[in-house]
Amino acid sequence: MEYPKLEIDLDKIKHNVEVVVGLCKENHIQVAGVTKVFCGHPKIARAYVDGGVSFLADSRIENLMKLKDFNIPKMMIRLPMISEAEKVVEYADISLNSEIETIKALSEKALEKGKVHQIILMVDLGDLREGYYYERDLYSSIEEILKLEGVKLLGIGTNLTCYGGVIPDEENLGRLIEIAGNIEERYPVELEIISGGNSSSLHLLLDDNNIEGINKLRLGESLVLGVETAYGERIEDTYDDAFQLIAEIVEIKEKPSMPTGEIGRDAFGETPIFVDYGIRKRMICAIGKQDIEFDTMLPVDEGISILGGSSDHLILDGTDSKTDYKVGDIIRFKLNYGGILRAMTSEYVKKDIK
């Protein structure tokens, strides 16, 4: 086997999806499985579909293109670029939008292909990333959309806890539901989808809050790591280690914990600070910042701690481990969301899908 590698357990992912989809179903909510963290890998997306997601969603058109053979509605969840409008209507059935110029471009390209592209308009409820902040702007876009023949207004949605860290609650999601009601009152439309955010909205379901009216969530992190992301609480009966990073040891030596000589800058221009712990058993793994950020990984062996590293080397302290590691042995790490994203994206990390 070649290292470093990312080991991906599809049964664990499918199990997580089943648990979360079940929780959502109890609340009359359908799940769009967000595939961006694993770059839209079709085998992993298959585990999402087998686990019961109703849509596949990604922020990058390249990833949606990999998913073209799935016979389930696909959603583009980053605001489309006008320059990619043609691909968006080709590879996505639905897209999240907030700019009428883009929607016009989508309509035009959809008409050229004899399609009708479905639009979810994003409402900014205070997190200050994408979406209409003022209701009047939302209404003037809707008036334009109703004149376009290549697009259909499918619903509205929001995204929270991304830029501003705003936590979804009954009040802000209540406002989304209220706005949907206002739209249906003012215009001859029926909104099929009220998309109430991402994995940070799940805490409302776990705590039995009333968000009746929300009928879709777009979920990524909660499916791959079994966690709600508003407070970081684990979802019962899920796995946090469906993705494990494995690296090989290339050096093990007893060395002092303090460098010798005058301290300048490290490989990344930072001035490091050291504490003297005496002589320690140090292990170097053949993996580095070109593959991963070290603060996104956690050794499965609790006796190991991460000291640091550079582009291609990771330095571990193995003094407290009960295992007598040898050069050539492997070390396993759990990853957080950012770590999975980075490891999936690095071409140097082999993907081992089980």
Ligand SMILES: *Cc1c(COP(=O)(O)O)cnc(C)c1O
């Ligand atoms: C990434 C993303 C999601 C999924 O977020 P998670 O926290 O991984 O559930 C949902 N919606 C949009 C618009 C996104 O960009």
